[in-house]
Amino acid sequence: MTERDFAFLRDLLHRRSGLSLGTDKHYLVDSRLGMLCRRLGIEDIPALVERLRGEPHGELESAVVDAMTTNETLFFRDRTPFDLFRNVILPEKLAANAASRSLRIWCAAVSSGQEAYSLAMILHEHAQSLAGWRVDLLGTDISAEVLEKARQGLYTQFEVQRGLPIQMLLRHFRQEGDKWRVDEHIRGMVELRRHNLLDPNAHFGQFDVIFCRNVLIYFDVPTKARVMDALAQRLAPNGVFVLGAAETVIGISTSLVPDETHRGLYRDAGARAVSSAPAGGGFVGLPLPPRGA
Incomplete structure (x- = not known):
């Protein structure tokens, strides 16, 4: 992966997800996007970047964001x-x-x-x-x-x-x-x-x-x-x-x-005096189940 490819991926991730990837994170890109390439049958990361350049805003971009986003979590995390x-x-x-x-x-x-x-x-x-x-x-x-x-x-x-x-x-x-x-x-x-x-x-x-x-x-x-x-x-x-x-x-x-x-x-900080009712398009609330359920 060239520095140009790495810079392209850094910019894409920041633009699409807000992720700020340090210049020392080549190993992370190699690891996560390498696995993505193998899963999708793409030869290597330079080939992936080439496809990304030709298919902006497509499903492949979303797959790259998914692969690079950290999803570490657990129940009652930090208590x-x-x-x-x-x-x-x-x-x-x-x-x-x-x-x-x-x-x-x-x-x-x-x-x-x-x-x-x-x-x-x-x-x-x-x-x-x-x-x-x-x-x-x-x-x-x-x-x-x-x-x-x-x-x-x-x-x-x-x-x-x-x-x-x-x-x-x-x-x-x-x-x-x-x-x-x-x-x-x-x-x-x-x-x-x-x-x-x-x-x-x-x-x-x-x-x-x-x-x-x-x-x-x-x-x-x-x-x-x-x-x-x-x-x-x-x-x-x-x-x-x-x-x-x-x-x-x-x-x-x-x-x-x-x-x-x-x-x-x-x-x-502003404590705006506005209604807490959902705006148009808000989702429908679900009833709580009985305690003994």
Whole structure:
């Protein structure tokens, strides 16, 4: 792979996904796109680049983005954000939204689904308190491949052992051979859609809670600021924003400010007085299942 080919791939990935690939990442490109070439029957990376130059904005570009995007995740990853959701965010929203009886949550980089299903399991724990509520839980990702895995809800023994409490495994999963599938009542609580964080998002409406964890670390500062500002526009009044443990808004965006009490929790700096109802084209909420389901 020539430096010219590498520069072309770096530009494509940044333009299409926001991924900021360092000049020292030749090995990563060689590894991931080498596997993609073998899978697609393309001779080598220079041949792949040649095809990309001749077929801009096609399925091959999407396959390259999918191959280069990091999709590492696990159930209840880092634990603290989920404790915050269970013990701080959810009680706060139950009180604040008592009149509308509506709760909208967006996992903005859902990967293969573990984060959204972890939140769904917590919501299931509170099914009695949420009886009669409209609860929308949206998960989006740029990768069609990982979204399909999320829709299937089928995970290996290794994947369910990483962060998932055994009681939740037994309550919300069923074993299929050497794998485990999330039960339909949990999968049915999550709406999954393909979405690029660099694309317009107004059609999703407003959200009470946005999780965007462990994805912005791969962006350069201008792209981080652009994405944070766009996501902040989707927060309902008094909405909350959750970042990953290694991420911050400080020095990047003024649209969000850290919560004074809870680390990792951010709030809309402007607190715009707008309706939290979905905009046109918003997805339909799904009822919570009975607690004993």
